[in-house]
Amino acid sequence: MDIQKFVAKTYAGLEDILKExxxxxxxxxxxxxxxxxxxxxxxxxxxxANYFCRFALRILWQVHQFSFRDNKQFYEEIFKYPAEKVxxxxxxxxxxxxxxxxxxxxxxxxxxxxxxxxxxRFREKYDRRPSVDKDQPDVQFHVHIYNNNAALFLDSxxxxxYRRGYRVSNHPAQISEVxxxxxxxxxxxxxxxxxxxxxxxxxxxxxEGAMQALNIPAGFFRKDYxxxxxxNFDRRLWETITDEADIRDDVPIxxxxxxxxSRFIDMAKANVSEARLSDFIRLSRCAMRDTQPxxxxxxxxxxxxxxxxxxxEEIESFYKEIGDSLKQKYAGCTAxxxxxxxxxxxxxxxxxxxxxxxxxxxxxxxxxxxxxxAGKKGSKVE
Numbered sequence: 403m404d405i406q407k408f409v410a411k412t413y414a415g416l417e418d419i420l421k422e423x424x425x426x427x428x429x430x431x432x433x434x435x436x437x438x439x440x441x442x443x444x445x446x447x448x449x450x451a452n453y454f455c456r457f458a459l460r461i462l463w464q465v466h467q468f469s470f471r472d473n474k475q476f477y478e479e480i481f482k483y484p485a486e487k488v489x490x491x492x493x494x495x496x497x498x499x500x501x502x503x504x505x506x507x508x509x510x511x512x513x514x515x516x517x518x519x520x521x522x523r524f525r526e527k528y529d530r531r532p533s534v535d536k537d538q539p540d541v542q543f544h545v546h547i548y549n550n551n552a553a554l555f556l557d558s559x560x561x562x563x564y565r566r567g568y569r570v571s572n573h574p575a576q577i578s579e580v581x582x583x584x585x586x587x588x589x590x591x592x593x594x595x596x597x598x599x600x601x602x603x604x605x606x607x608x609x610e611g612a613m614q615a616l617n618i619p620a621g622f623f624r625k626d627y628x629x630x631x632x633x634n635f636d637r638r639l640w641e642t643i644t645d646e647a648d649i650r651d652d653v654p655i656x657x658x659x660x661x662x663x664s665r666f667i668d669m670a671k672a673n674v675s676e677a678r679l680s681d682f683i684r685l686s687r688c689a690m691r692d693t694q695p696x697x698x699x700x701x702x703x704x705x706x707x708x709x710x711x712x713x714x715e716e717i718e719s720f721y722k723e724i725g726d727s728l729k730q731k732y733a734g735c736t737a738x739x740x741x742x743x744x745x746x747x748x749x750x751x752x753x754x755x756x757x758x759x760x761x762x763x764x765x766x767x768x769x770x771x772x773x774x775x776a777g778k779k780g781s782k783v784e
Contacts, residue, residue: 404444405430405442405443405444406442406443406444406445406447406448406463406464407440407441407442407463407464408429408440408441408442408443408447408448408451408461408462408463408464409435409438409439409440409441409461409462409464409555410424410438410439410441410451410455410458410460410461410462411437411438411458411459411460411461411462412437412438412439412457412458412459412580413437413459413578413580413581413584413760413761414436414437414759414761415584415758415759415760415761416457416580416584416760417434417435417436417437417438417439418434419457419584419587419588420439420455420457420458421434421439423454423455423456423457423458424439424441424451424455427447427450427451427454427455428443428447428450429441429442429443429447429451430442430443439458445634445636445639446639446642446643448461448463448558448629449629449639449640449643450643450646452558452559452563452621452627452629453619453620453621453622453643453644453647454619454620454621454647455563455620455621456580456583456584456587456610456613456614456620457580457583457584457587458563458580459562459563459564459580460557460558460559460562460563461557461558461559461563462544462555462556462557462558463555463556463558464553464554464555465483465554465555465556466479466480466482466483466553466554467551467552467553467554468551468552469550469551469552470505470550470552471550473506473515476505476512476515476516476552477515477516477518477519478519479552480515480516480519480520480545480554481519481520481522481523483520483523483554485520485523485524485541486523486524486527486528486633487633487634488541488556488632488633488634489532489540489541489631489632489633490532490633491524491528491530491531491532492530492532493532493540493541493631494532494533494534494535494538494539494540494541495517495520495521495532495533495534495535495539495540495541495542495543496517496534496535496536496539496541496542496543497513497514497516497517497520497543497544497545498513498542498543498544498545499512499513499516499544499545499546499547500544500545500546500547501545501546501547501548502547502548502549503547503548503549503550505547505549505550506547512545512547513545516543516545516554517534517543520532520543538560540631541556541628541631541632542556542557542560542628543555543556543557544556544557556628556629556632557628558627558628558629559627559628560626560627560628560630560631561626563580563620563621564578564579564580565579565624566579566620566621566622566623566624567621567622567623567624567625568609568623568673568676568677569604569606569673569676570672570673570676571604571668571669571670571672571673572604572669573603573604573606573666573669575603575707575708576603576604576606577603577606577607577705577740577762578762578763579606579609579610579620581740581760581761581762582606582607582609582610582705583610583613583614583620584760585607585610585703585705585738585740585760585769586607586610586611586614586703587614588758588760588769589701589703589736589738589771591611591701591703593611593614593615593653593655594655595655595698595699595700595701596655596656596657596658596695596696596697596700596701597611597612597615597655597657597658597700597701597703598657598658598659598693598695598700598701598702598703598735599657599658599659599660599702599703599704600659600660600690600693600702600704600727601660601661601662601690601704601705601706601707602659602660602661602666602667602670602685602704603661603666603669603670603705604666604669604670604673605659605669605670605671605673605674605683605685606673607703607704607705608657608658608659608670608674608683609673609674609677609679609683611657611703612657612677612679612682612683613677613679615650615653615655616649616650616653616682617647617648617649617650618647618649619644619647619649622647622649623676623677653682656682656684656696657679657682657683657684658683658684658685658686658693658695658696659683659684659685659686660685660686660687660688660690660693661687662687662688662689662690663687664687667685667686667687670685671685690723690724690727691723691726691727691731693727693731694731694732695731695732695734695735698733698734698735698776699734699735699736700732700734700735700736701735701736701737701738702728702732702735702736702737702738703737703738704738704739704740705739705740705741705762706720706721706724706739706741707720708741708742708743708746708765708767709743709746714745717743717746718745718746718749719749720746721743721746721747721748721749721750722749722750722751724739724750725749725750725751725752726751728750728752728772728774729751729752729774732774733774733775733776734774734775734776735774736771736772736773736774737771737772737774738769738770738771738772739769739770739772740760740762740767740768740769740770741767741768741770742762742765742766742767742768744768747768747770750772752772752774753772754770754771754772755771755772755773756770756771757769757770757771758770
């Protein structure tokens, strides 16, 4: 199988765990970049990364790389690419461009030029040209331009990979599935003790944790990928890749979620049901101060409100209550909290043993670890 070049895109701060994930899958020559990991492999690796990667947002296939000195040469280089190998004249396409340097005034102009080159190639070969569909194209092209160097990619995903396919109910401040999966991974939890989310919202952290514990592939519930629509899509190879999944029937632990809002608990129940995890994830409506672990040790991982809709006094009081609940109810546990509100975090009143920067969408957040001791500090349980 021919070796190809690929790029897996992710959020800032997740590059290393994405590389680790790709290496474990058999990807070759993995190199960490800015919010991305470059890697190599056959088309089986492209399919595998789409299906199994928990920490990637998109997987791009590099199909052409070139240097150019002006608009004309840029057009000619894109024109050279045999787009007919992946699409037909009746298919739809779209182009996106990221650029640095001043070879083009705007990314929009570069995208228009690239689109014209592909469409003109079809007109010349078949006397017909594909149509543009910016929302749901059959084939999504991406061009990365750095000064006078360019790379042409095919986006293999379609919708971004954080759209796992199990979310049927949306929380107003939901966390990305990729970030939730990363929170579980970065906590060091290995599925050997219970996982608790006392502010579970729509259940994303618990679902991602259960999927990791049960070895359910990240893409297990997705019904569509961009590469399904390519002319060179190999369904037999795809089925071979999906057959690699080694899903467990059971795990000797439980997952507990609670929320003060009955509306959010209903959302979580709907998503958990769609993910077929109702036998593993137990949900209840209650405030955090009324929760406690069924057994210890346990890991507590949650995403509290950051305070956008509360005044400072309210949010500081809210975070103080979080700290009090952890101290009084969760001795013997290890807790992890993500928040963008650095001032409010101080009111938790506990010393964090580890602090990591993560991004929840555009928000820069701190992901903090708290070791909650049972009795004296020397009796920490993990």
